[in-house]
Amino acid sequence: MYNLVMEFTKALIKGKLIKRYKRFFTDIRLDKEIITAHCPNTGSMKGLLDEENEVFISRNDDPKRKLKYTLEIIKVNKKLVGVNTHFANKIVYHGLSNNLIKEISNNDVIKPEVFFDNETRFDFLITKKKQKIFVEVKNVTLFRDKKIAEFPDAVTSRGSKHLKTLITATKKGYKSYLLFLVQIEGVESFKIAKDIDKEYYKNYLLAKKAGVIFLAYRCKINSKEIKIEKKIKITNA
Numbered sequence: 001m002y003n004l005v006m007e008f009t010k011a012l013i014k015g016k017l018i019k020r021y022k023r024f025f026t027d028i029r030l031d032k033e034i035i036t037a038h039c040p041n042t043g044s045m046k047g048l049l050d051e052e053n054e055v056f057i058s059r060n061d062d063p064k065r066k067l068k069y070t071l072e073i074i075k076v077n078k079k080l081v082g083v084n085t086h087f088a089n090k091i092v093y094h095g096l097s098n099n100l101i102k103e104i105s106n107n108d109v110i111k112p113e114v115f116f117d118n119e120t121r122f123d124f125l126i127t128k129k130k131q132k133i134f135v136e137v138k139n140v141t142l143f144r145d146k147k148i149a150e151f152p153d154a155v156t157s158r159g160s161k162h163l164k165t166l167i168t169a170t171k172k173g174y175k176s177y178l179l180f181l182v183q184i185e186g187v188e189s190f191k192i193a194k195d196i197d198k199e200y201y202k203n204y205l206l207a208k209k210a211g212v213i214f215l216a217y218r219c220k221i222n223s224k225e226i227k228i229e230k231k232i233k234i235t236n237a
Contacts, residue, residue, distance in 0.1 A: 037069035082183030
């Protein structure tokens with residue numbers, strides 16, 4: 001389902017952001033023209049969308065596509081930020097397959113997108129020495145301090161629902177992880193943005209108390225590839 005190497009197949013094109021609108025569209029200035037690119041991120045993208053921010057886009061000439069370009073990376077405060085949320089699970093799958101996530105390594109089976117119940121599907125179900133492990137992935141692009149990544153960047157009822165379901169899974173004997181995938185170059189730590197979503201922070205504390213394991217891993221990002229680089233500390237209590 002996923003490539004085992006998270007690389008861009010073609011060189012990315014550099015441009016300047018003009019605006020994002022209707023969630024899925026971004027106007028971008030290239031050298032001699034203005035193009036509209038698909039924005040593969042439905043979140044708020046808080047702090048990333050200032051006009052004239054440097055961006056990197058990919059091009060796909062598939063005749064079935066309405067938009068030939070896709071927004072991949074935005075440069076903010078000298079840091080590259082991966083904004084293509086469709087890549088998050090691919091990056092994590094690569095990390096799981098290549099033992100880049102030390103807490104969830106040497107796995108026997110990795111199954112993407114598995115239903116836990118009729119309403120909730122987790123990103124991965126892993127089998128390791130007969131232990132069943134659920135892993136839910138949250139893509140992180142918010143940083144209000146140059147050294148600290150944060151999640152969420154807007155109120156997320158869906159995120160709270162996932163936390164509650166991970167608690168249920170843990171009670172039923174599954175080992176449960178929530179992995180914050182930090183697609184922000186060079187940050188040193190991570191925290192829950194409780195001023196943005198108090199309910200999510202409350203459910204985070206409940207899940208932690210119930211035995212859900214929280215991890216934050218930072219990505220290495222450049223115009224050729226995005227992959228997991230290193231674990232960073234979660235600073236919330």
